[in-house]
Amino acid sequence: MAKKKPQEAQRESHPSDQDQMAKKKVQPAQKESLPSNQEQISSLKTLNGLLLRETVEKREQVSSLTRSNDDLRAEVACSEAENRRLRSEWEAFEDRSTLSDLERKVILAFVSSHREQLEGLVKGKISLFEAEGACLREKLRRVMDEAVAKGSEIIELRRARSEDQVENGRLRMVIEGLEKSKSETEAVIEAFRRLLEESRKRFDDLVVEKSDVERDLHFALHERDLDRTVIGQYKESEIDLVTRLREVEGEVQALKSKLQSACDERDLNRTALDRLKEEAKNLSMELQKVDGEKEDVERARDRDVRKIFELESKLIDLENHLQNREKAIKSVMEEKALVKKRLTESVLSIENLKSGLGKAITDKEEIFKVNGRLTDDLRLQREELDAAIGLQSSLREDVNRLSRDIEQMKIDQDAKAVEMKDLISERDAIRVELQLKVAELGLLKSRFSEMEERRAEEKAEIETSLGEARWRIETVVREAEEKERVVEELKVALAAAEKGKGLWTLVSSVTTVFAAAASVAYVVKAQTE
Incomplete structure (x- = not known):
């Protein structure tokens, strides 16, 4: 138990040690290489102590080595950032050394003698940082592969520490050499810059006079060409305006012509309108x-409907009359049957009653008379019935004909309505x-009036x-003639100055002439505006 407690205390203190190592190793890239190397050495010492304390705890050792790997990668990144910073300083130095073409030509000989040395130092620093990164990665691999073999790892770490110390000294020497070369180069550049400024001022004073004369001469020639171009453009614009006027x-x-055709069409429409009015x-x-x-x-x-109603009422009356006649005929037939029965009974009674023969003969004659009268009445009723049936048939035919006429009239009426x-x-x-x-004609008239107005406006414009x-x-x-005269x-004036006068006389003559030309051009421009 006593042994486990120190181990637990070590494990509890391990995260704080790792945090301390991370805080020491994750530093800004802008620091100098010397403190960075010192941090690297201290982190390696801390890692050595951690490995000695955590030999038994495999799992914690692996995690610690993983975090140490991250820290070493951060150190490599810091080294690369330092390398980039040195490269940027070198590029800035080169930028400062290329201020102008003349300065570059002057100091090129001086810089070229130191450039190879500086490049060699920078490349050496880069290679040292790369070697450092490779060495650290190799150390990490050996630490992870040989975690149990602490003795050989401690030797490797000591060797790495000695290499770091040697590398630190070399880097310090390189930095001092770079700073010394930088200060010397800046002093030389400043001296040459002052010399170049003085030479440039004298040269500019000599060139300004010549450039002024040439510029004024070129300006005058350019103005003359420009005036000729403007005259040509104005002539072309006049031709375009005439062409546009013809197009209008x-x-x-x-x-x-379109209006005339519209008027003709209007007349045709009026004729058609009159014809349509007549047709209407x-x-x-x-x-x-x-x-x-x-x-x-x-x-x-x-x-016809009233007549049909009357005929239907008459037909109903006839049917009622026929029914009454049929009832009467039925009653007569019944009476006839009764008479026949009575006749039969009379014949029987004649046979049975010979004594009542006279009476029977009288009854027989009366019966025959009644029978003849009934037969005549029946014949008359039959004739009336046939006449009524014929009248009914004719009335039905008239009704059907009238119905057909009414249907045809309805069809004709519907056709006429359609x-x-x-x-x-x-x-x-x-x-x-x-x-x-009519609306289109009015629109054409308005468009024609608008076209007339637009044509008048365009013509005026x-x-x-x-x-x-x-x-x-x-x-x-x-203006062109005036400028040609000035030219x-x-x-x-230039010819006279070249023949018998010096440079200053030439400049004064040219200045006088150009002043006159400028005044004339200003006056002409003011008049034009």
Whole structure:
């Protein structure tokens, strides 16, 4: 138990040691290499102590080595950042050494003698940092592979520490050499810069006079060429304006022809409108006629309906009368049967009663008379019944014929109504089309008036533009002539100055001429504006 407690205390103190190691190792990349190497040495010492204390605890040892690996990678990153910083310093040094072409040519000989040395030092530092990274990675691999073999690892760490110390000394020497070379180079560059500034001032003073004269001469020639170009452009614009005016006149002629065609179409539409009005009038008359015929047909239909009702009532009366006659005939037949029965009884009674022969003969004669009278009545009723049946048949035929006539009249009336609707729809469509034609004609008139107004405005604008263009062309021509005269005077003055005068006399003459030219150009420009 006593042994386990120190181990637990070591494990508890391990995270704080690792945090301390991480805090020591994760430092900004802008620090100097010497403190970085000292941190590396201290971290390696701490790692050595941790490995000695945590030999038994395999798991904690592996995690510690993993974190140590991360720290070493951070150190490598710091080394690479330091390498980049040195490279940036070298690039900045090169940028400062390339201030101008003349300075670069002057100090190139001096810098080239030190450049190889500086590059060698920088490359050596880079290789040292790379070797350091490789060495640290190799140490980490050996630590992870040979965690149990502490003795050999301690020897390796001591060797790495000695190498770090040697490398630290070399880096310190390199940095001191770089700083010394940097200060010397800056001093030389500053001296050459002052010398170049003085030489540049003297050279600029000599060049300014010549550049002024050449610039003024080129300016005058450029102004002359520009004036000629402007004159050509004004001439081209005048030609374009004339062409545009002709195009506008052509458009106006086209619009006039279109307006004439629209007027012709309007006349045709008016003729069509008159014809349509006449047709509408005829249709109205036909509609009135059809309405009259419709009323006549309706009145005839009403009469026929009333007649049909009367015939139906008569037919009902006849049927009732026939039924009454049939009842009477039935009663007569019953009476006849009764008479026959009585006759039979009478014959029997004659045979049985010979004593009542006279009475029987009298009854027989009366019976025959009654039978004849009944037969005549029956014949008359039969004839009346046949006449009533014939009348009923004729009435039914009349009713059927009237029904067919009424149906045909209804069909004709519906057809005329459909035809009337079609005529009304056609009339409405013609009215709508006529209204559209009238609206289109009004639109064409308004467009033509707008085109006339636009044509008048464009014509006025074109005339104004032509006047302004002519005036500008004349102004530019006068200005060009004036500038050509000034250029000729300048050439004469330059020739005279080259023949018999010095540089300052030439400059004064050119200055005088250019002052005059500038004043003339200013006056012409003010007039143009």
